[in-house]
Amino acid sequence: xxxxxxxxxxxxILRNVLDWLHGSIGLSWAWSIVALTVIVRLLLVxxxxxxxxxxxxxxxxxxxxxxxxxxxxxxxxxxxxxxxKFYRENNINPAASCLPLLAQFxxxxxxxLVLRHFSKxxxxxxxxxxxxxxxxxxxxxxxxxxxxxxxxxxVVSQLVxxxxxxxxxxxxxxxxxxxxxxxxxxxxxxxxxxxVIYWVTTNLWTVxxxxxxxxxxxxxxxxxxxxxxxxxxxxxxxxxxARDTATVPAPAAAPAAPKRVRRKxxxxxxxxx
Amino acid sequence: MRYAxxxxxxxxxxxVYAYRWTLGVLWGGxxxxxxxxxxxxLDALRHYGLVRGSILACWRLLRCNPWSRxxxxxxxxxxxxx
Numbered sequence: 001x002x003x004x005x006x007x008x009x010x011x012x013i014l015r016n017v018l019d020w021l022h023g024s025i026g027l028s029w030a031w032s033i034v035a036l037t038v039i040v041r042l043l044l045v046x047x048x049x050x051x052x053x054x055x056x057x058x059x060x061x062x063x064x065x066x067x068x069x070x071x072x073x074x075x076x077x078x079x080x081x082x083x084x085k086f087y088r089e090n091n092i093n094p095a096a097s098c099l100p101l102l103a104q105f106x107x108x109x110x111x112x113l114v115l116r117h118f119s120k121x122x123x124x125x126x127x128x129x130x131x132x133x134x135x136x137x138x139x140x141x142x143x144x145x146x147x148x149x150x151x152x153x154x155v156v157s158q159l160v161x162x163x164x165x166x167x168x169x170x171x172x173x174x175x176x177x178x179x180x181x182x183x184x185x186x187x188x189x190x191x192x193x194x195x196v197i198y199w200v201t202t203n204l205w206t207v208x209x210x211x212x213x214x215x216x217x218x219x220x221x222x223x224x225x226x227x228x229x230x231x232x233x234x235x236x237x238x239x240x241x242a243r244d245t246a247t248v249p250a251p252a253a254a255p256a257a258p259k260r261v262r263r264k265x266x267x268x269x270x271x272x273x
Numbered sequence: 274m275r276y277a278x279x280x281x282x283x284x285x286x287x288x289v290y291a292y293r294w295t296l297g298v299l300w301g302g303x304x305x306x307x308x309x310x311x312x313x314x315l316d317a318l319r320h321y322g323l324v325r326g327s328i329l330a331c332w333r334l335l336r337c338n339p340w341s342r343x344x345x346x347x348x349x350x351x352x353x354x355x
Contacts, residue, residue, distance in 0.1 A: 050339040081345050084307045088344040098310040098337040105296075180295065 011110045018114065022125060030129030030137045033194050037201040040107055047100045052213055061090055108198070115192035137194035150196045151188060155181045157203035164210035281323040289314045305343030310334055316348035325354050
């Protein structure tokens with residue numbers, strides 16, 4: 001109850017949205033939860049798009065950043081600081097920011113409260129899911145074997161989504177990632193099944209989003225120059241801003257546009273032989 | 274006695290560490306600021322106590338959104354409480 005009080009408005013909103021999805025749209029309670037999850041994630045899509053853009057920007061500046069890293073190899077703290085300064089100067093957004101991640105957390109807690117309310121005062125309507133595969137979404141996940149199936153799906157989807165999202169990490173982090181979802185199962189067993197449905201849905205969304213993002217983003221391929229025989233070109237910085245603009249006016253605005261080699265659809269079928 | 278007075282701060286620190294060891298690892302969150310948000314929260318709590326530290330940490334979290342630019346930002350250099 002104490003935990004609920006600051007979140008009561010959000011709980012009410014969630015309850016209203018669920019009521020609307022159930023009453024007006026006519027979804028079952030379980031599907032309403034799925035729909036709610038999708039709505040939450042749809043609202044977060046603009047953030048995602050923004051992140052993709054910044055990732056691309058990041059890749060564009062990768063060589064310079066490598067140089068910075070090399071320069072301050074000895075001093076990790078300094079290195080980090082310089083990198084951050086570099087981001088700022090070049091208007092780069094490093095991939096993640098904390099707020100979107102945390103924004104999902106209140107939703108999760110509120111949904112937990114709503115479902116807890118459901119288990120005490122069952123709302124009118126069917127609380128089962130997928131023709132009785134899950135008999136009651138307000139009951140604990142451990143109360144029926146289907147709960148364990150969902151938990152298994154949760155673990156797998158969690159692993160896949162985190163591995164997809166997190167590109168850079170060290171070994172300890174990686175092992176933690178593999179262990180934690182399994183450890184979380186012991187908590188989630190005591191949670192309402194509906195919450196597991198939420199979690200699974202959001203994970204699957206993350207996986208799908210990650211796959212689409214991968215398609216959209218060019219691989220951080222090593223610069224093609226590297227393998228060629230020509231000596232590595234130094235990116236000659238413009239000596240004088242004024243003179244530079246006089247000679248090459250237009251391209252100066254967009255320095256080092258990513259030379260994306262478009263070889264996506266090149267003779268896929270191989271019919272010409 | 275000193276430690277007893279700082280108990281609320283330790284509670285706050287515990288919350289941050291709890292986040293770090295569970296969700297933080299799970300999400301693999303990378304922050305756009307130099308001391309990450311959780312590190313900033315720890316520093317702020319240690320330096321300014323629970324109330325002011327929490328406010329600073331919340332403010333930092335709000336700033337850590339996709340539209341901000343990030344950068345180097347230490348808790349000790351804050352200008353909210355002077």
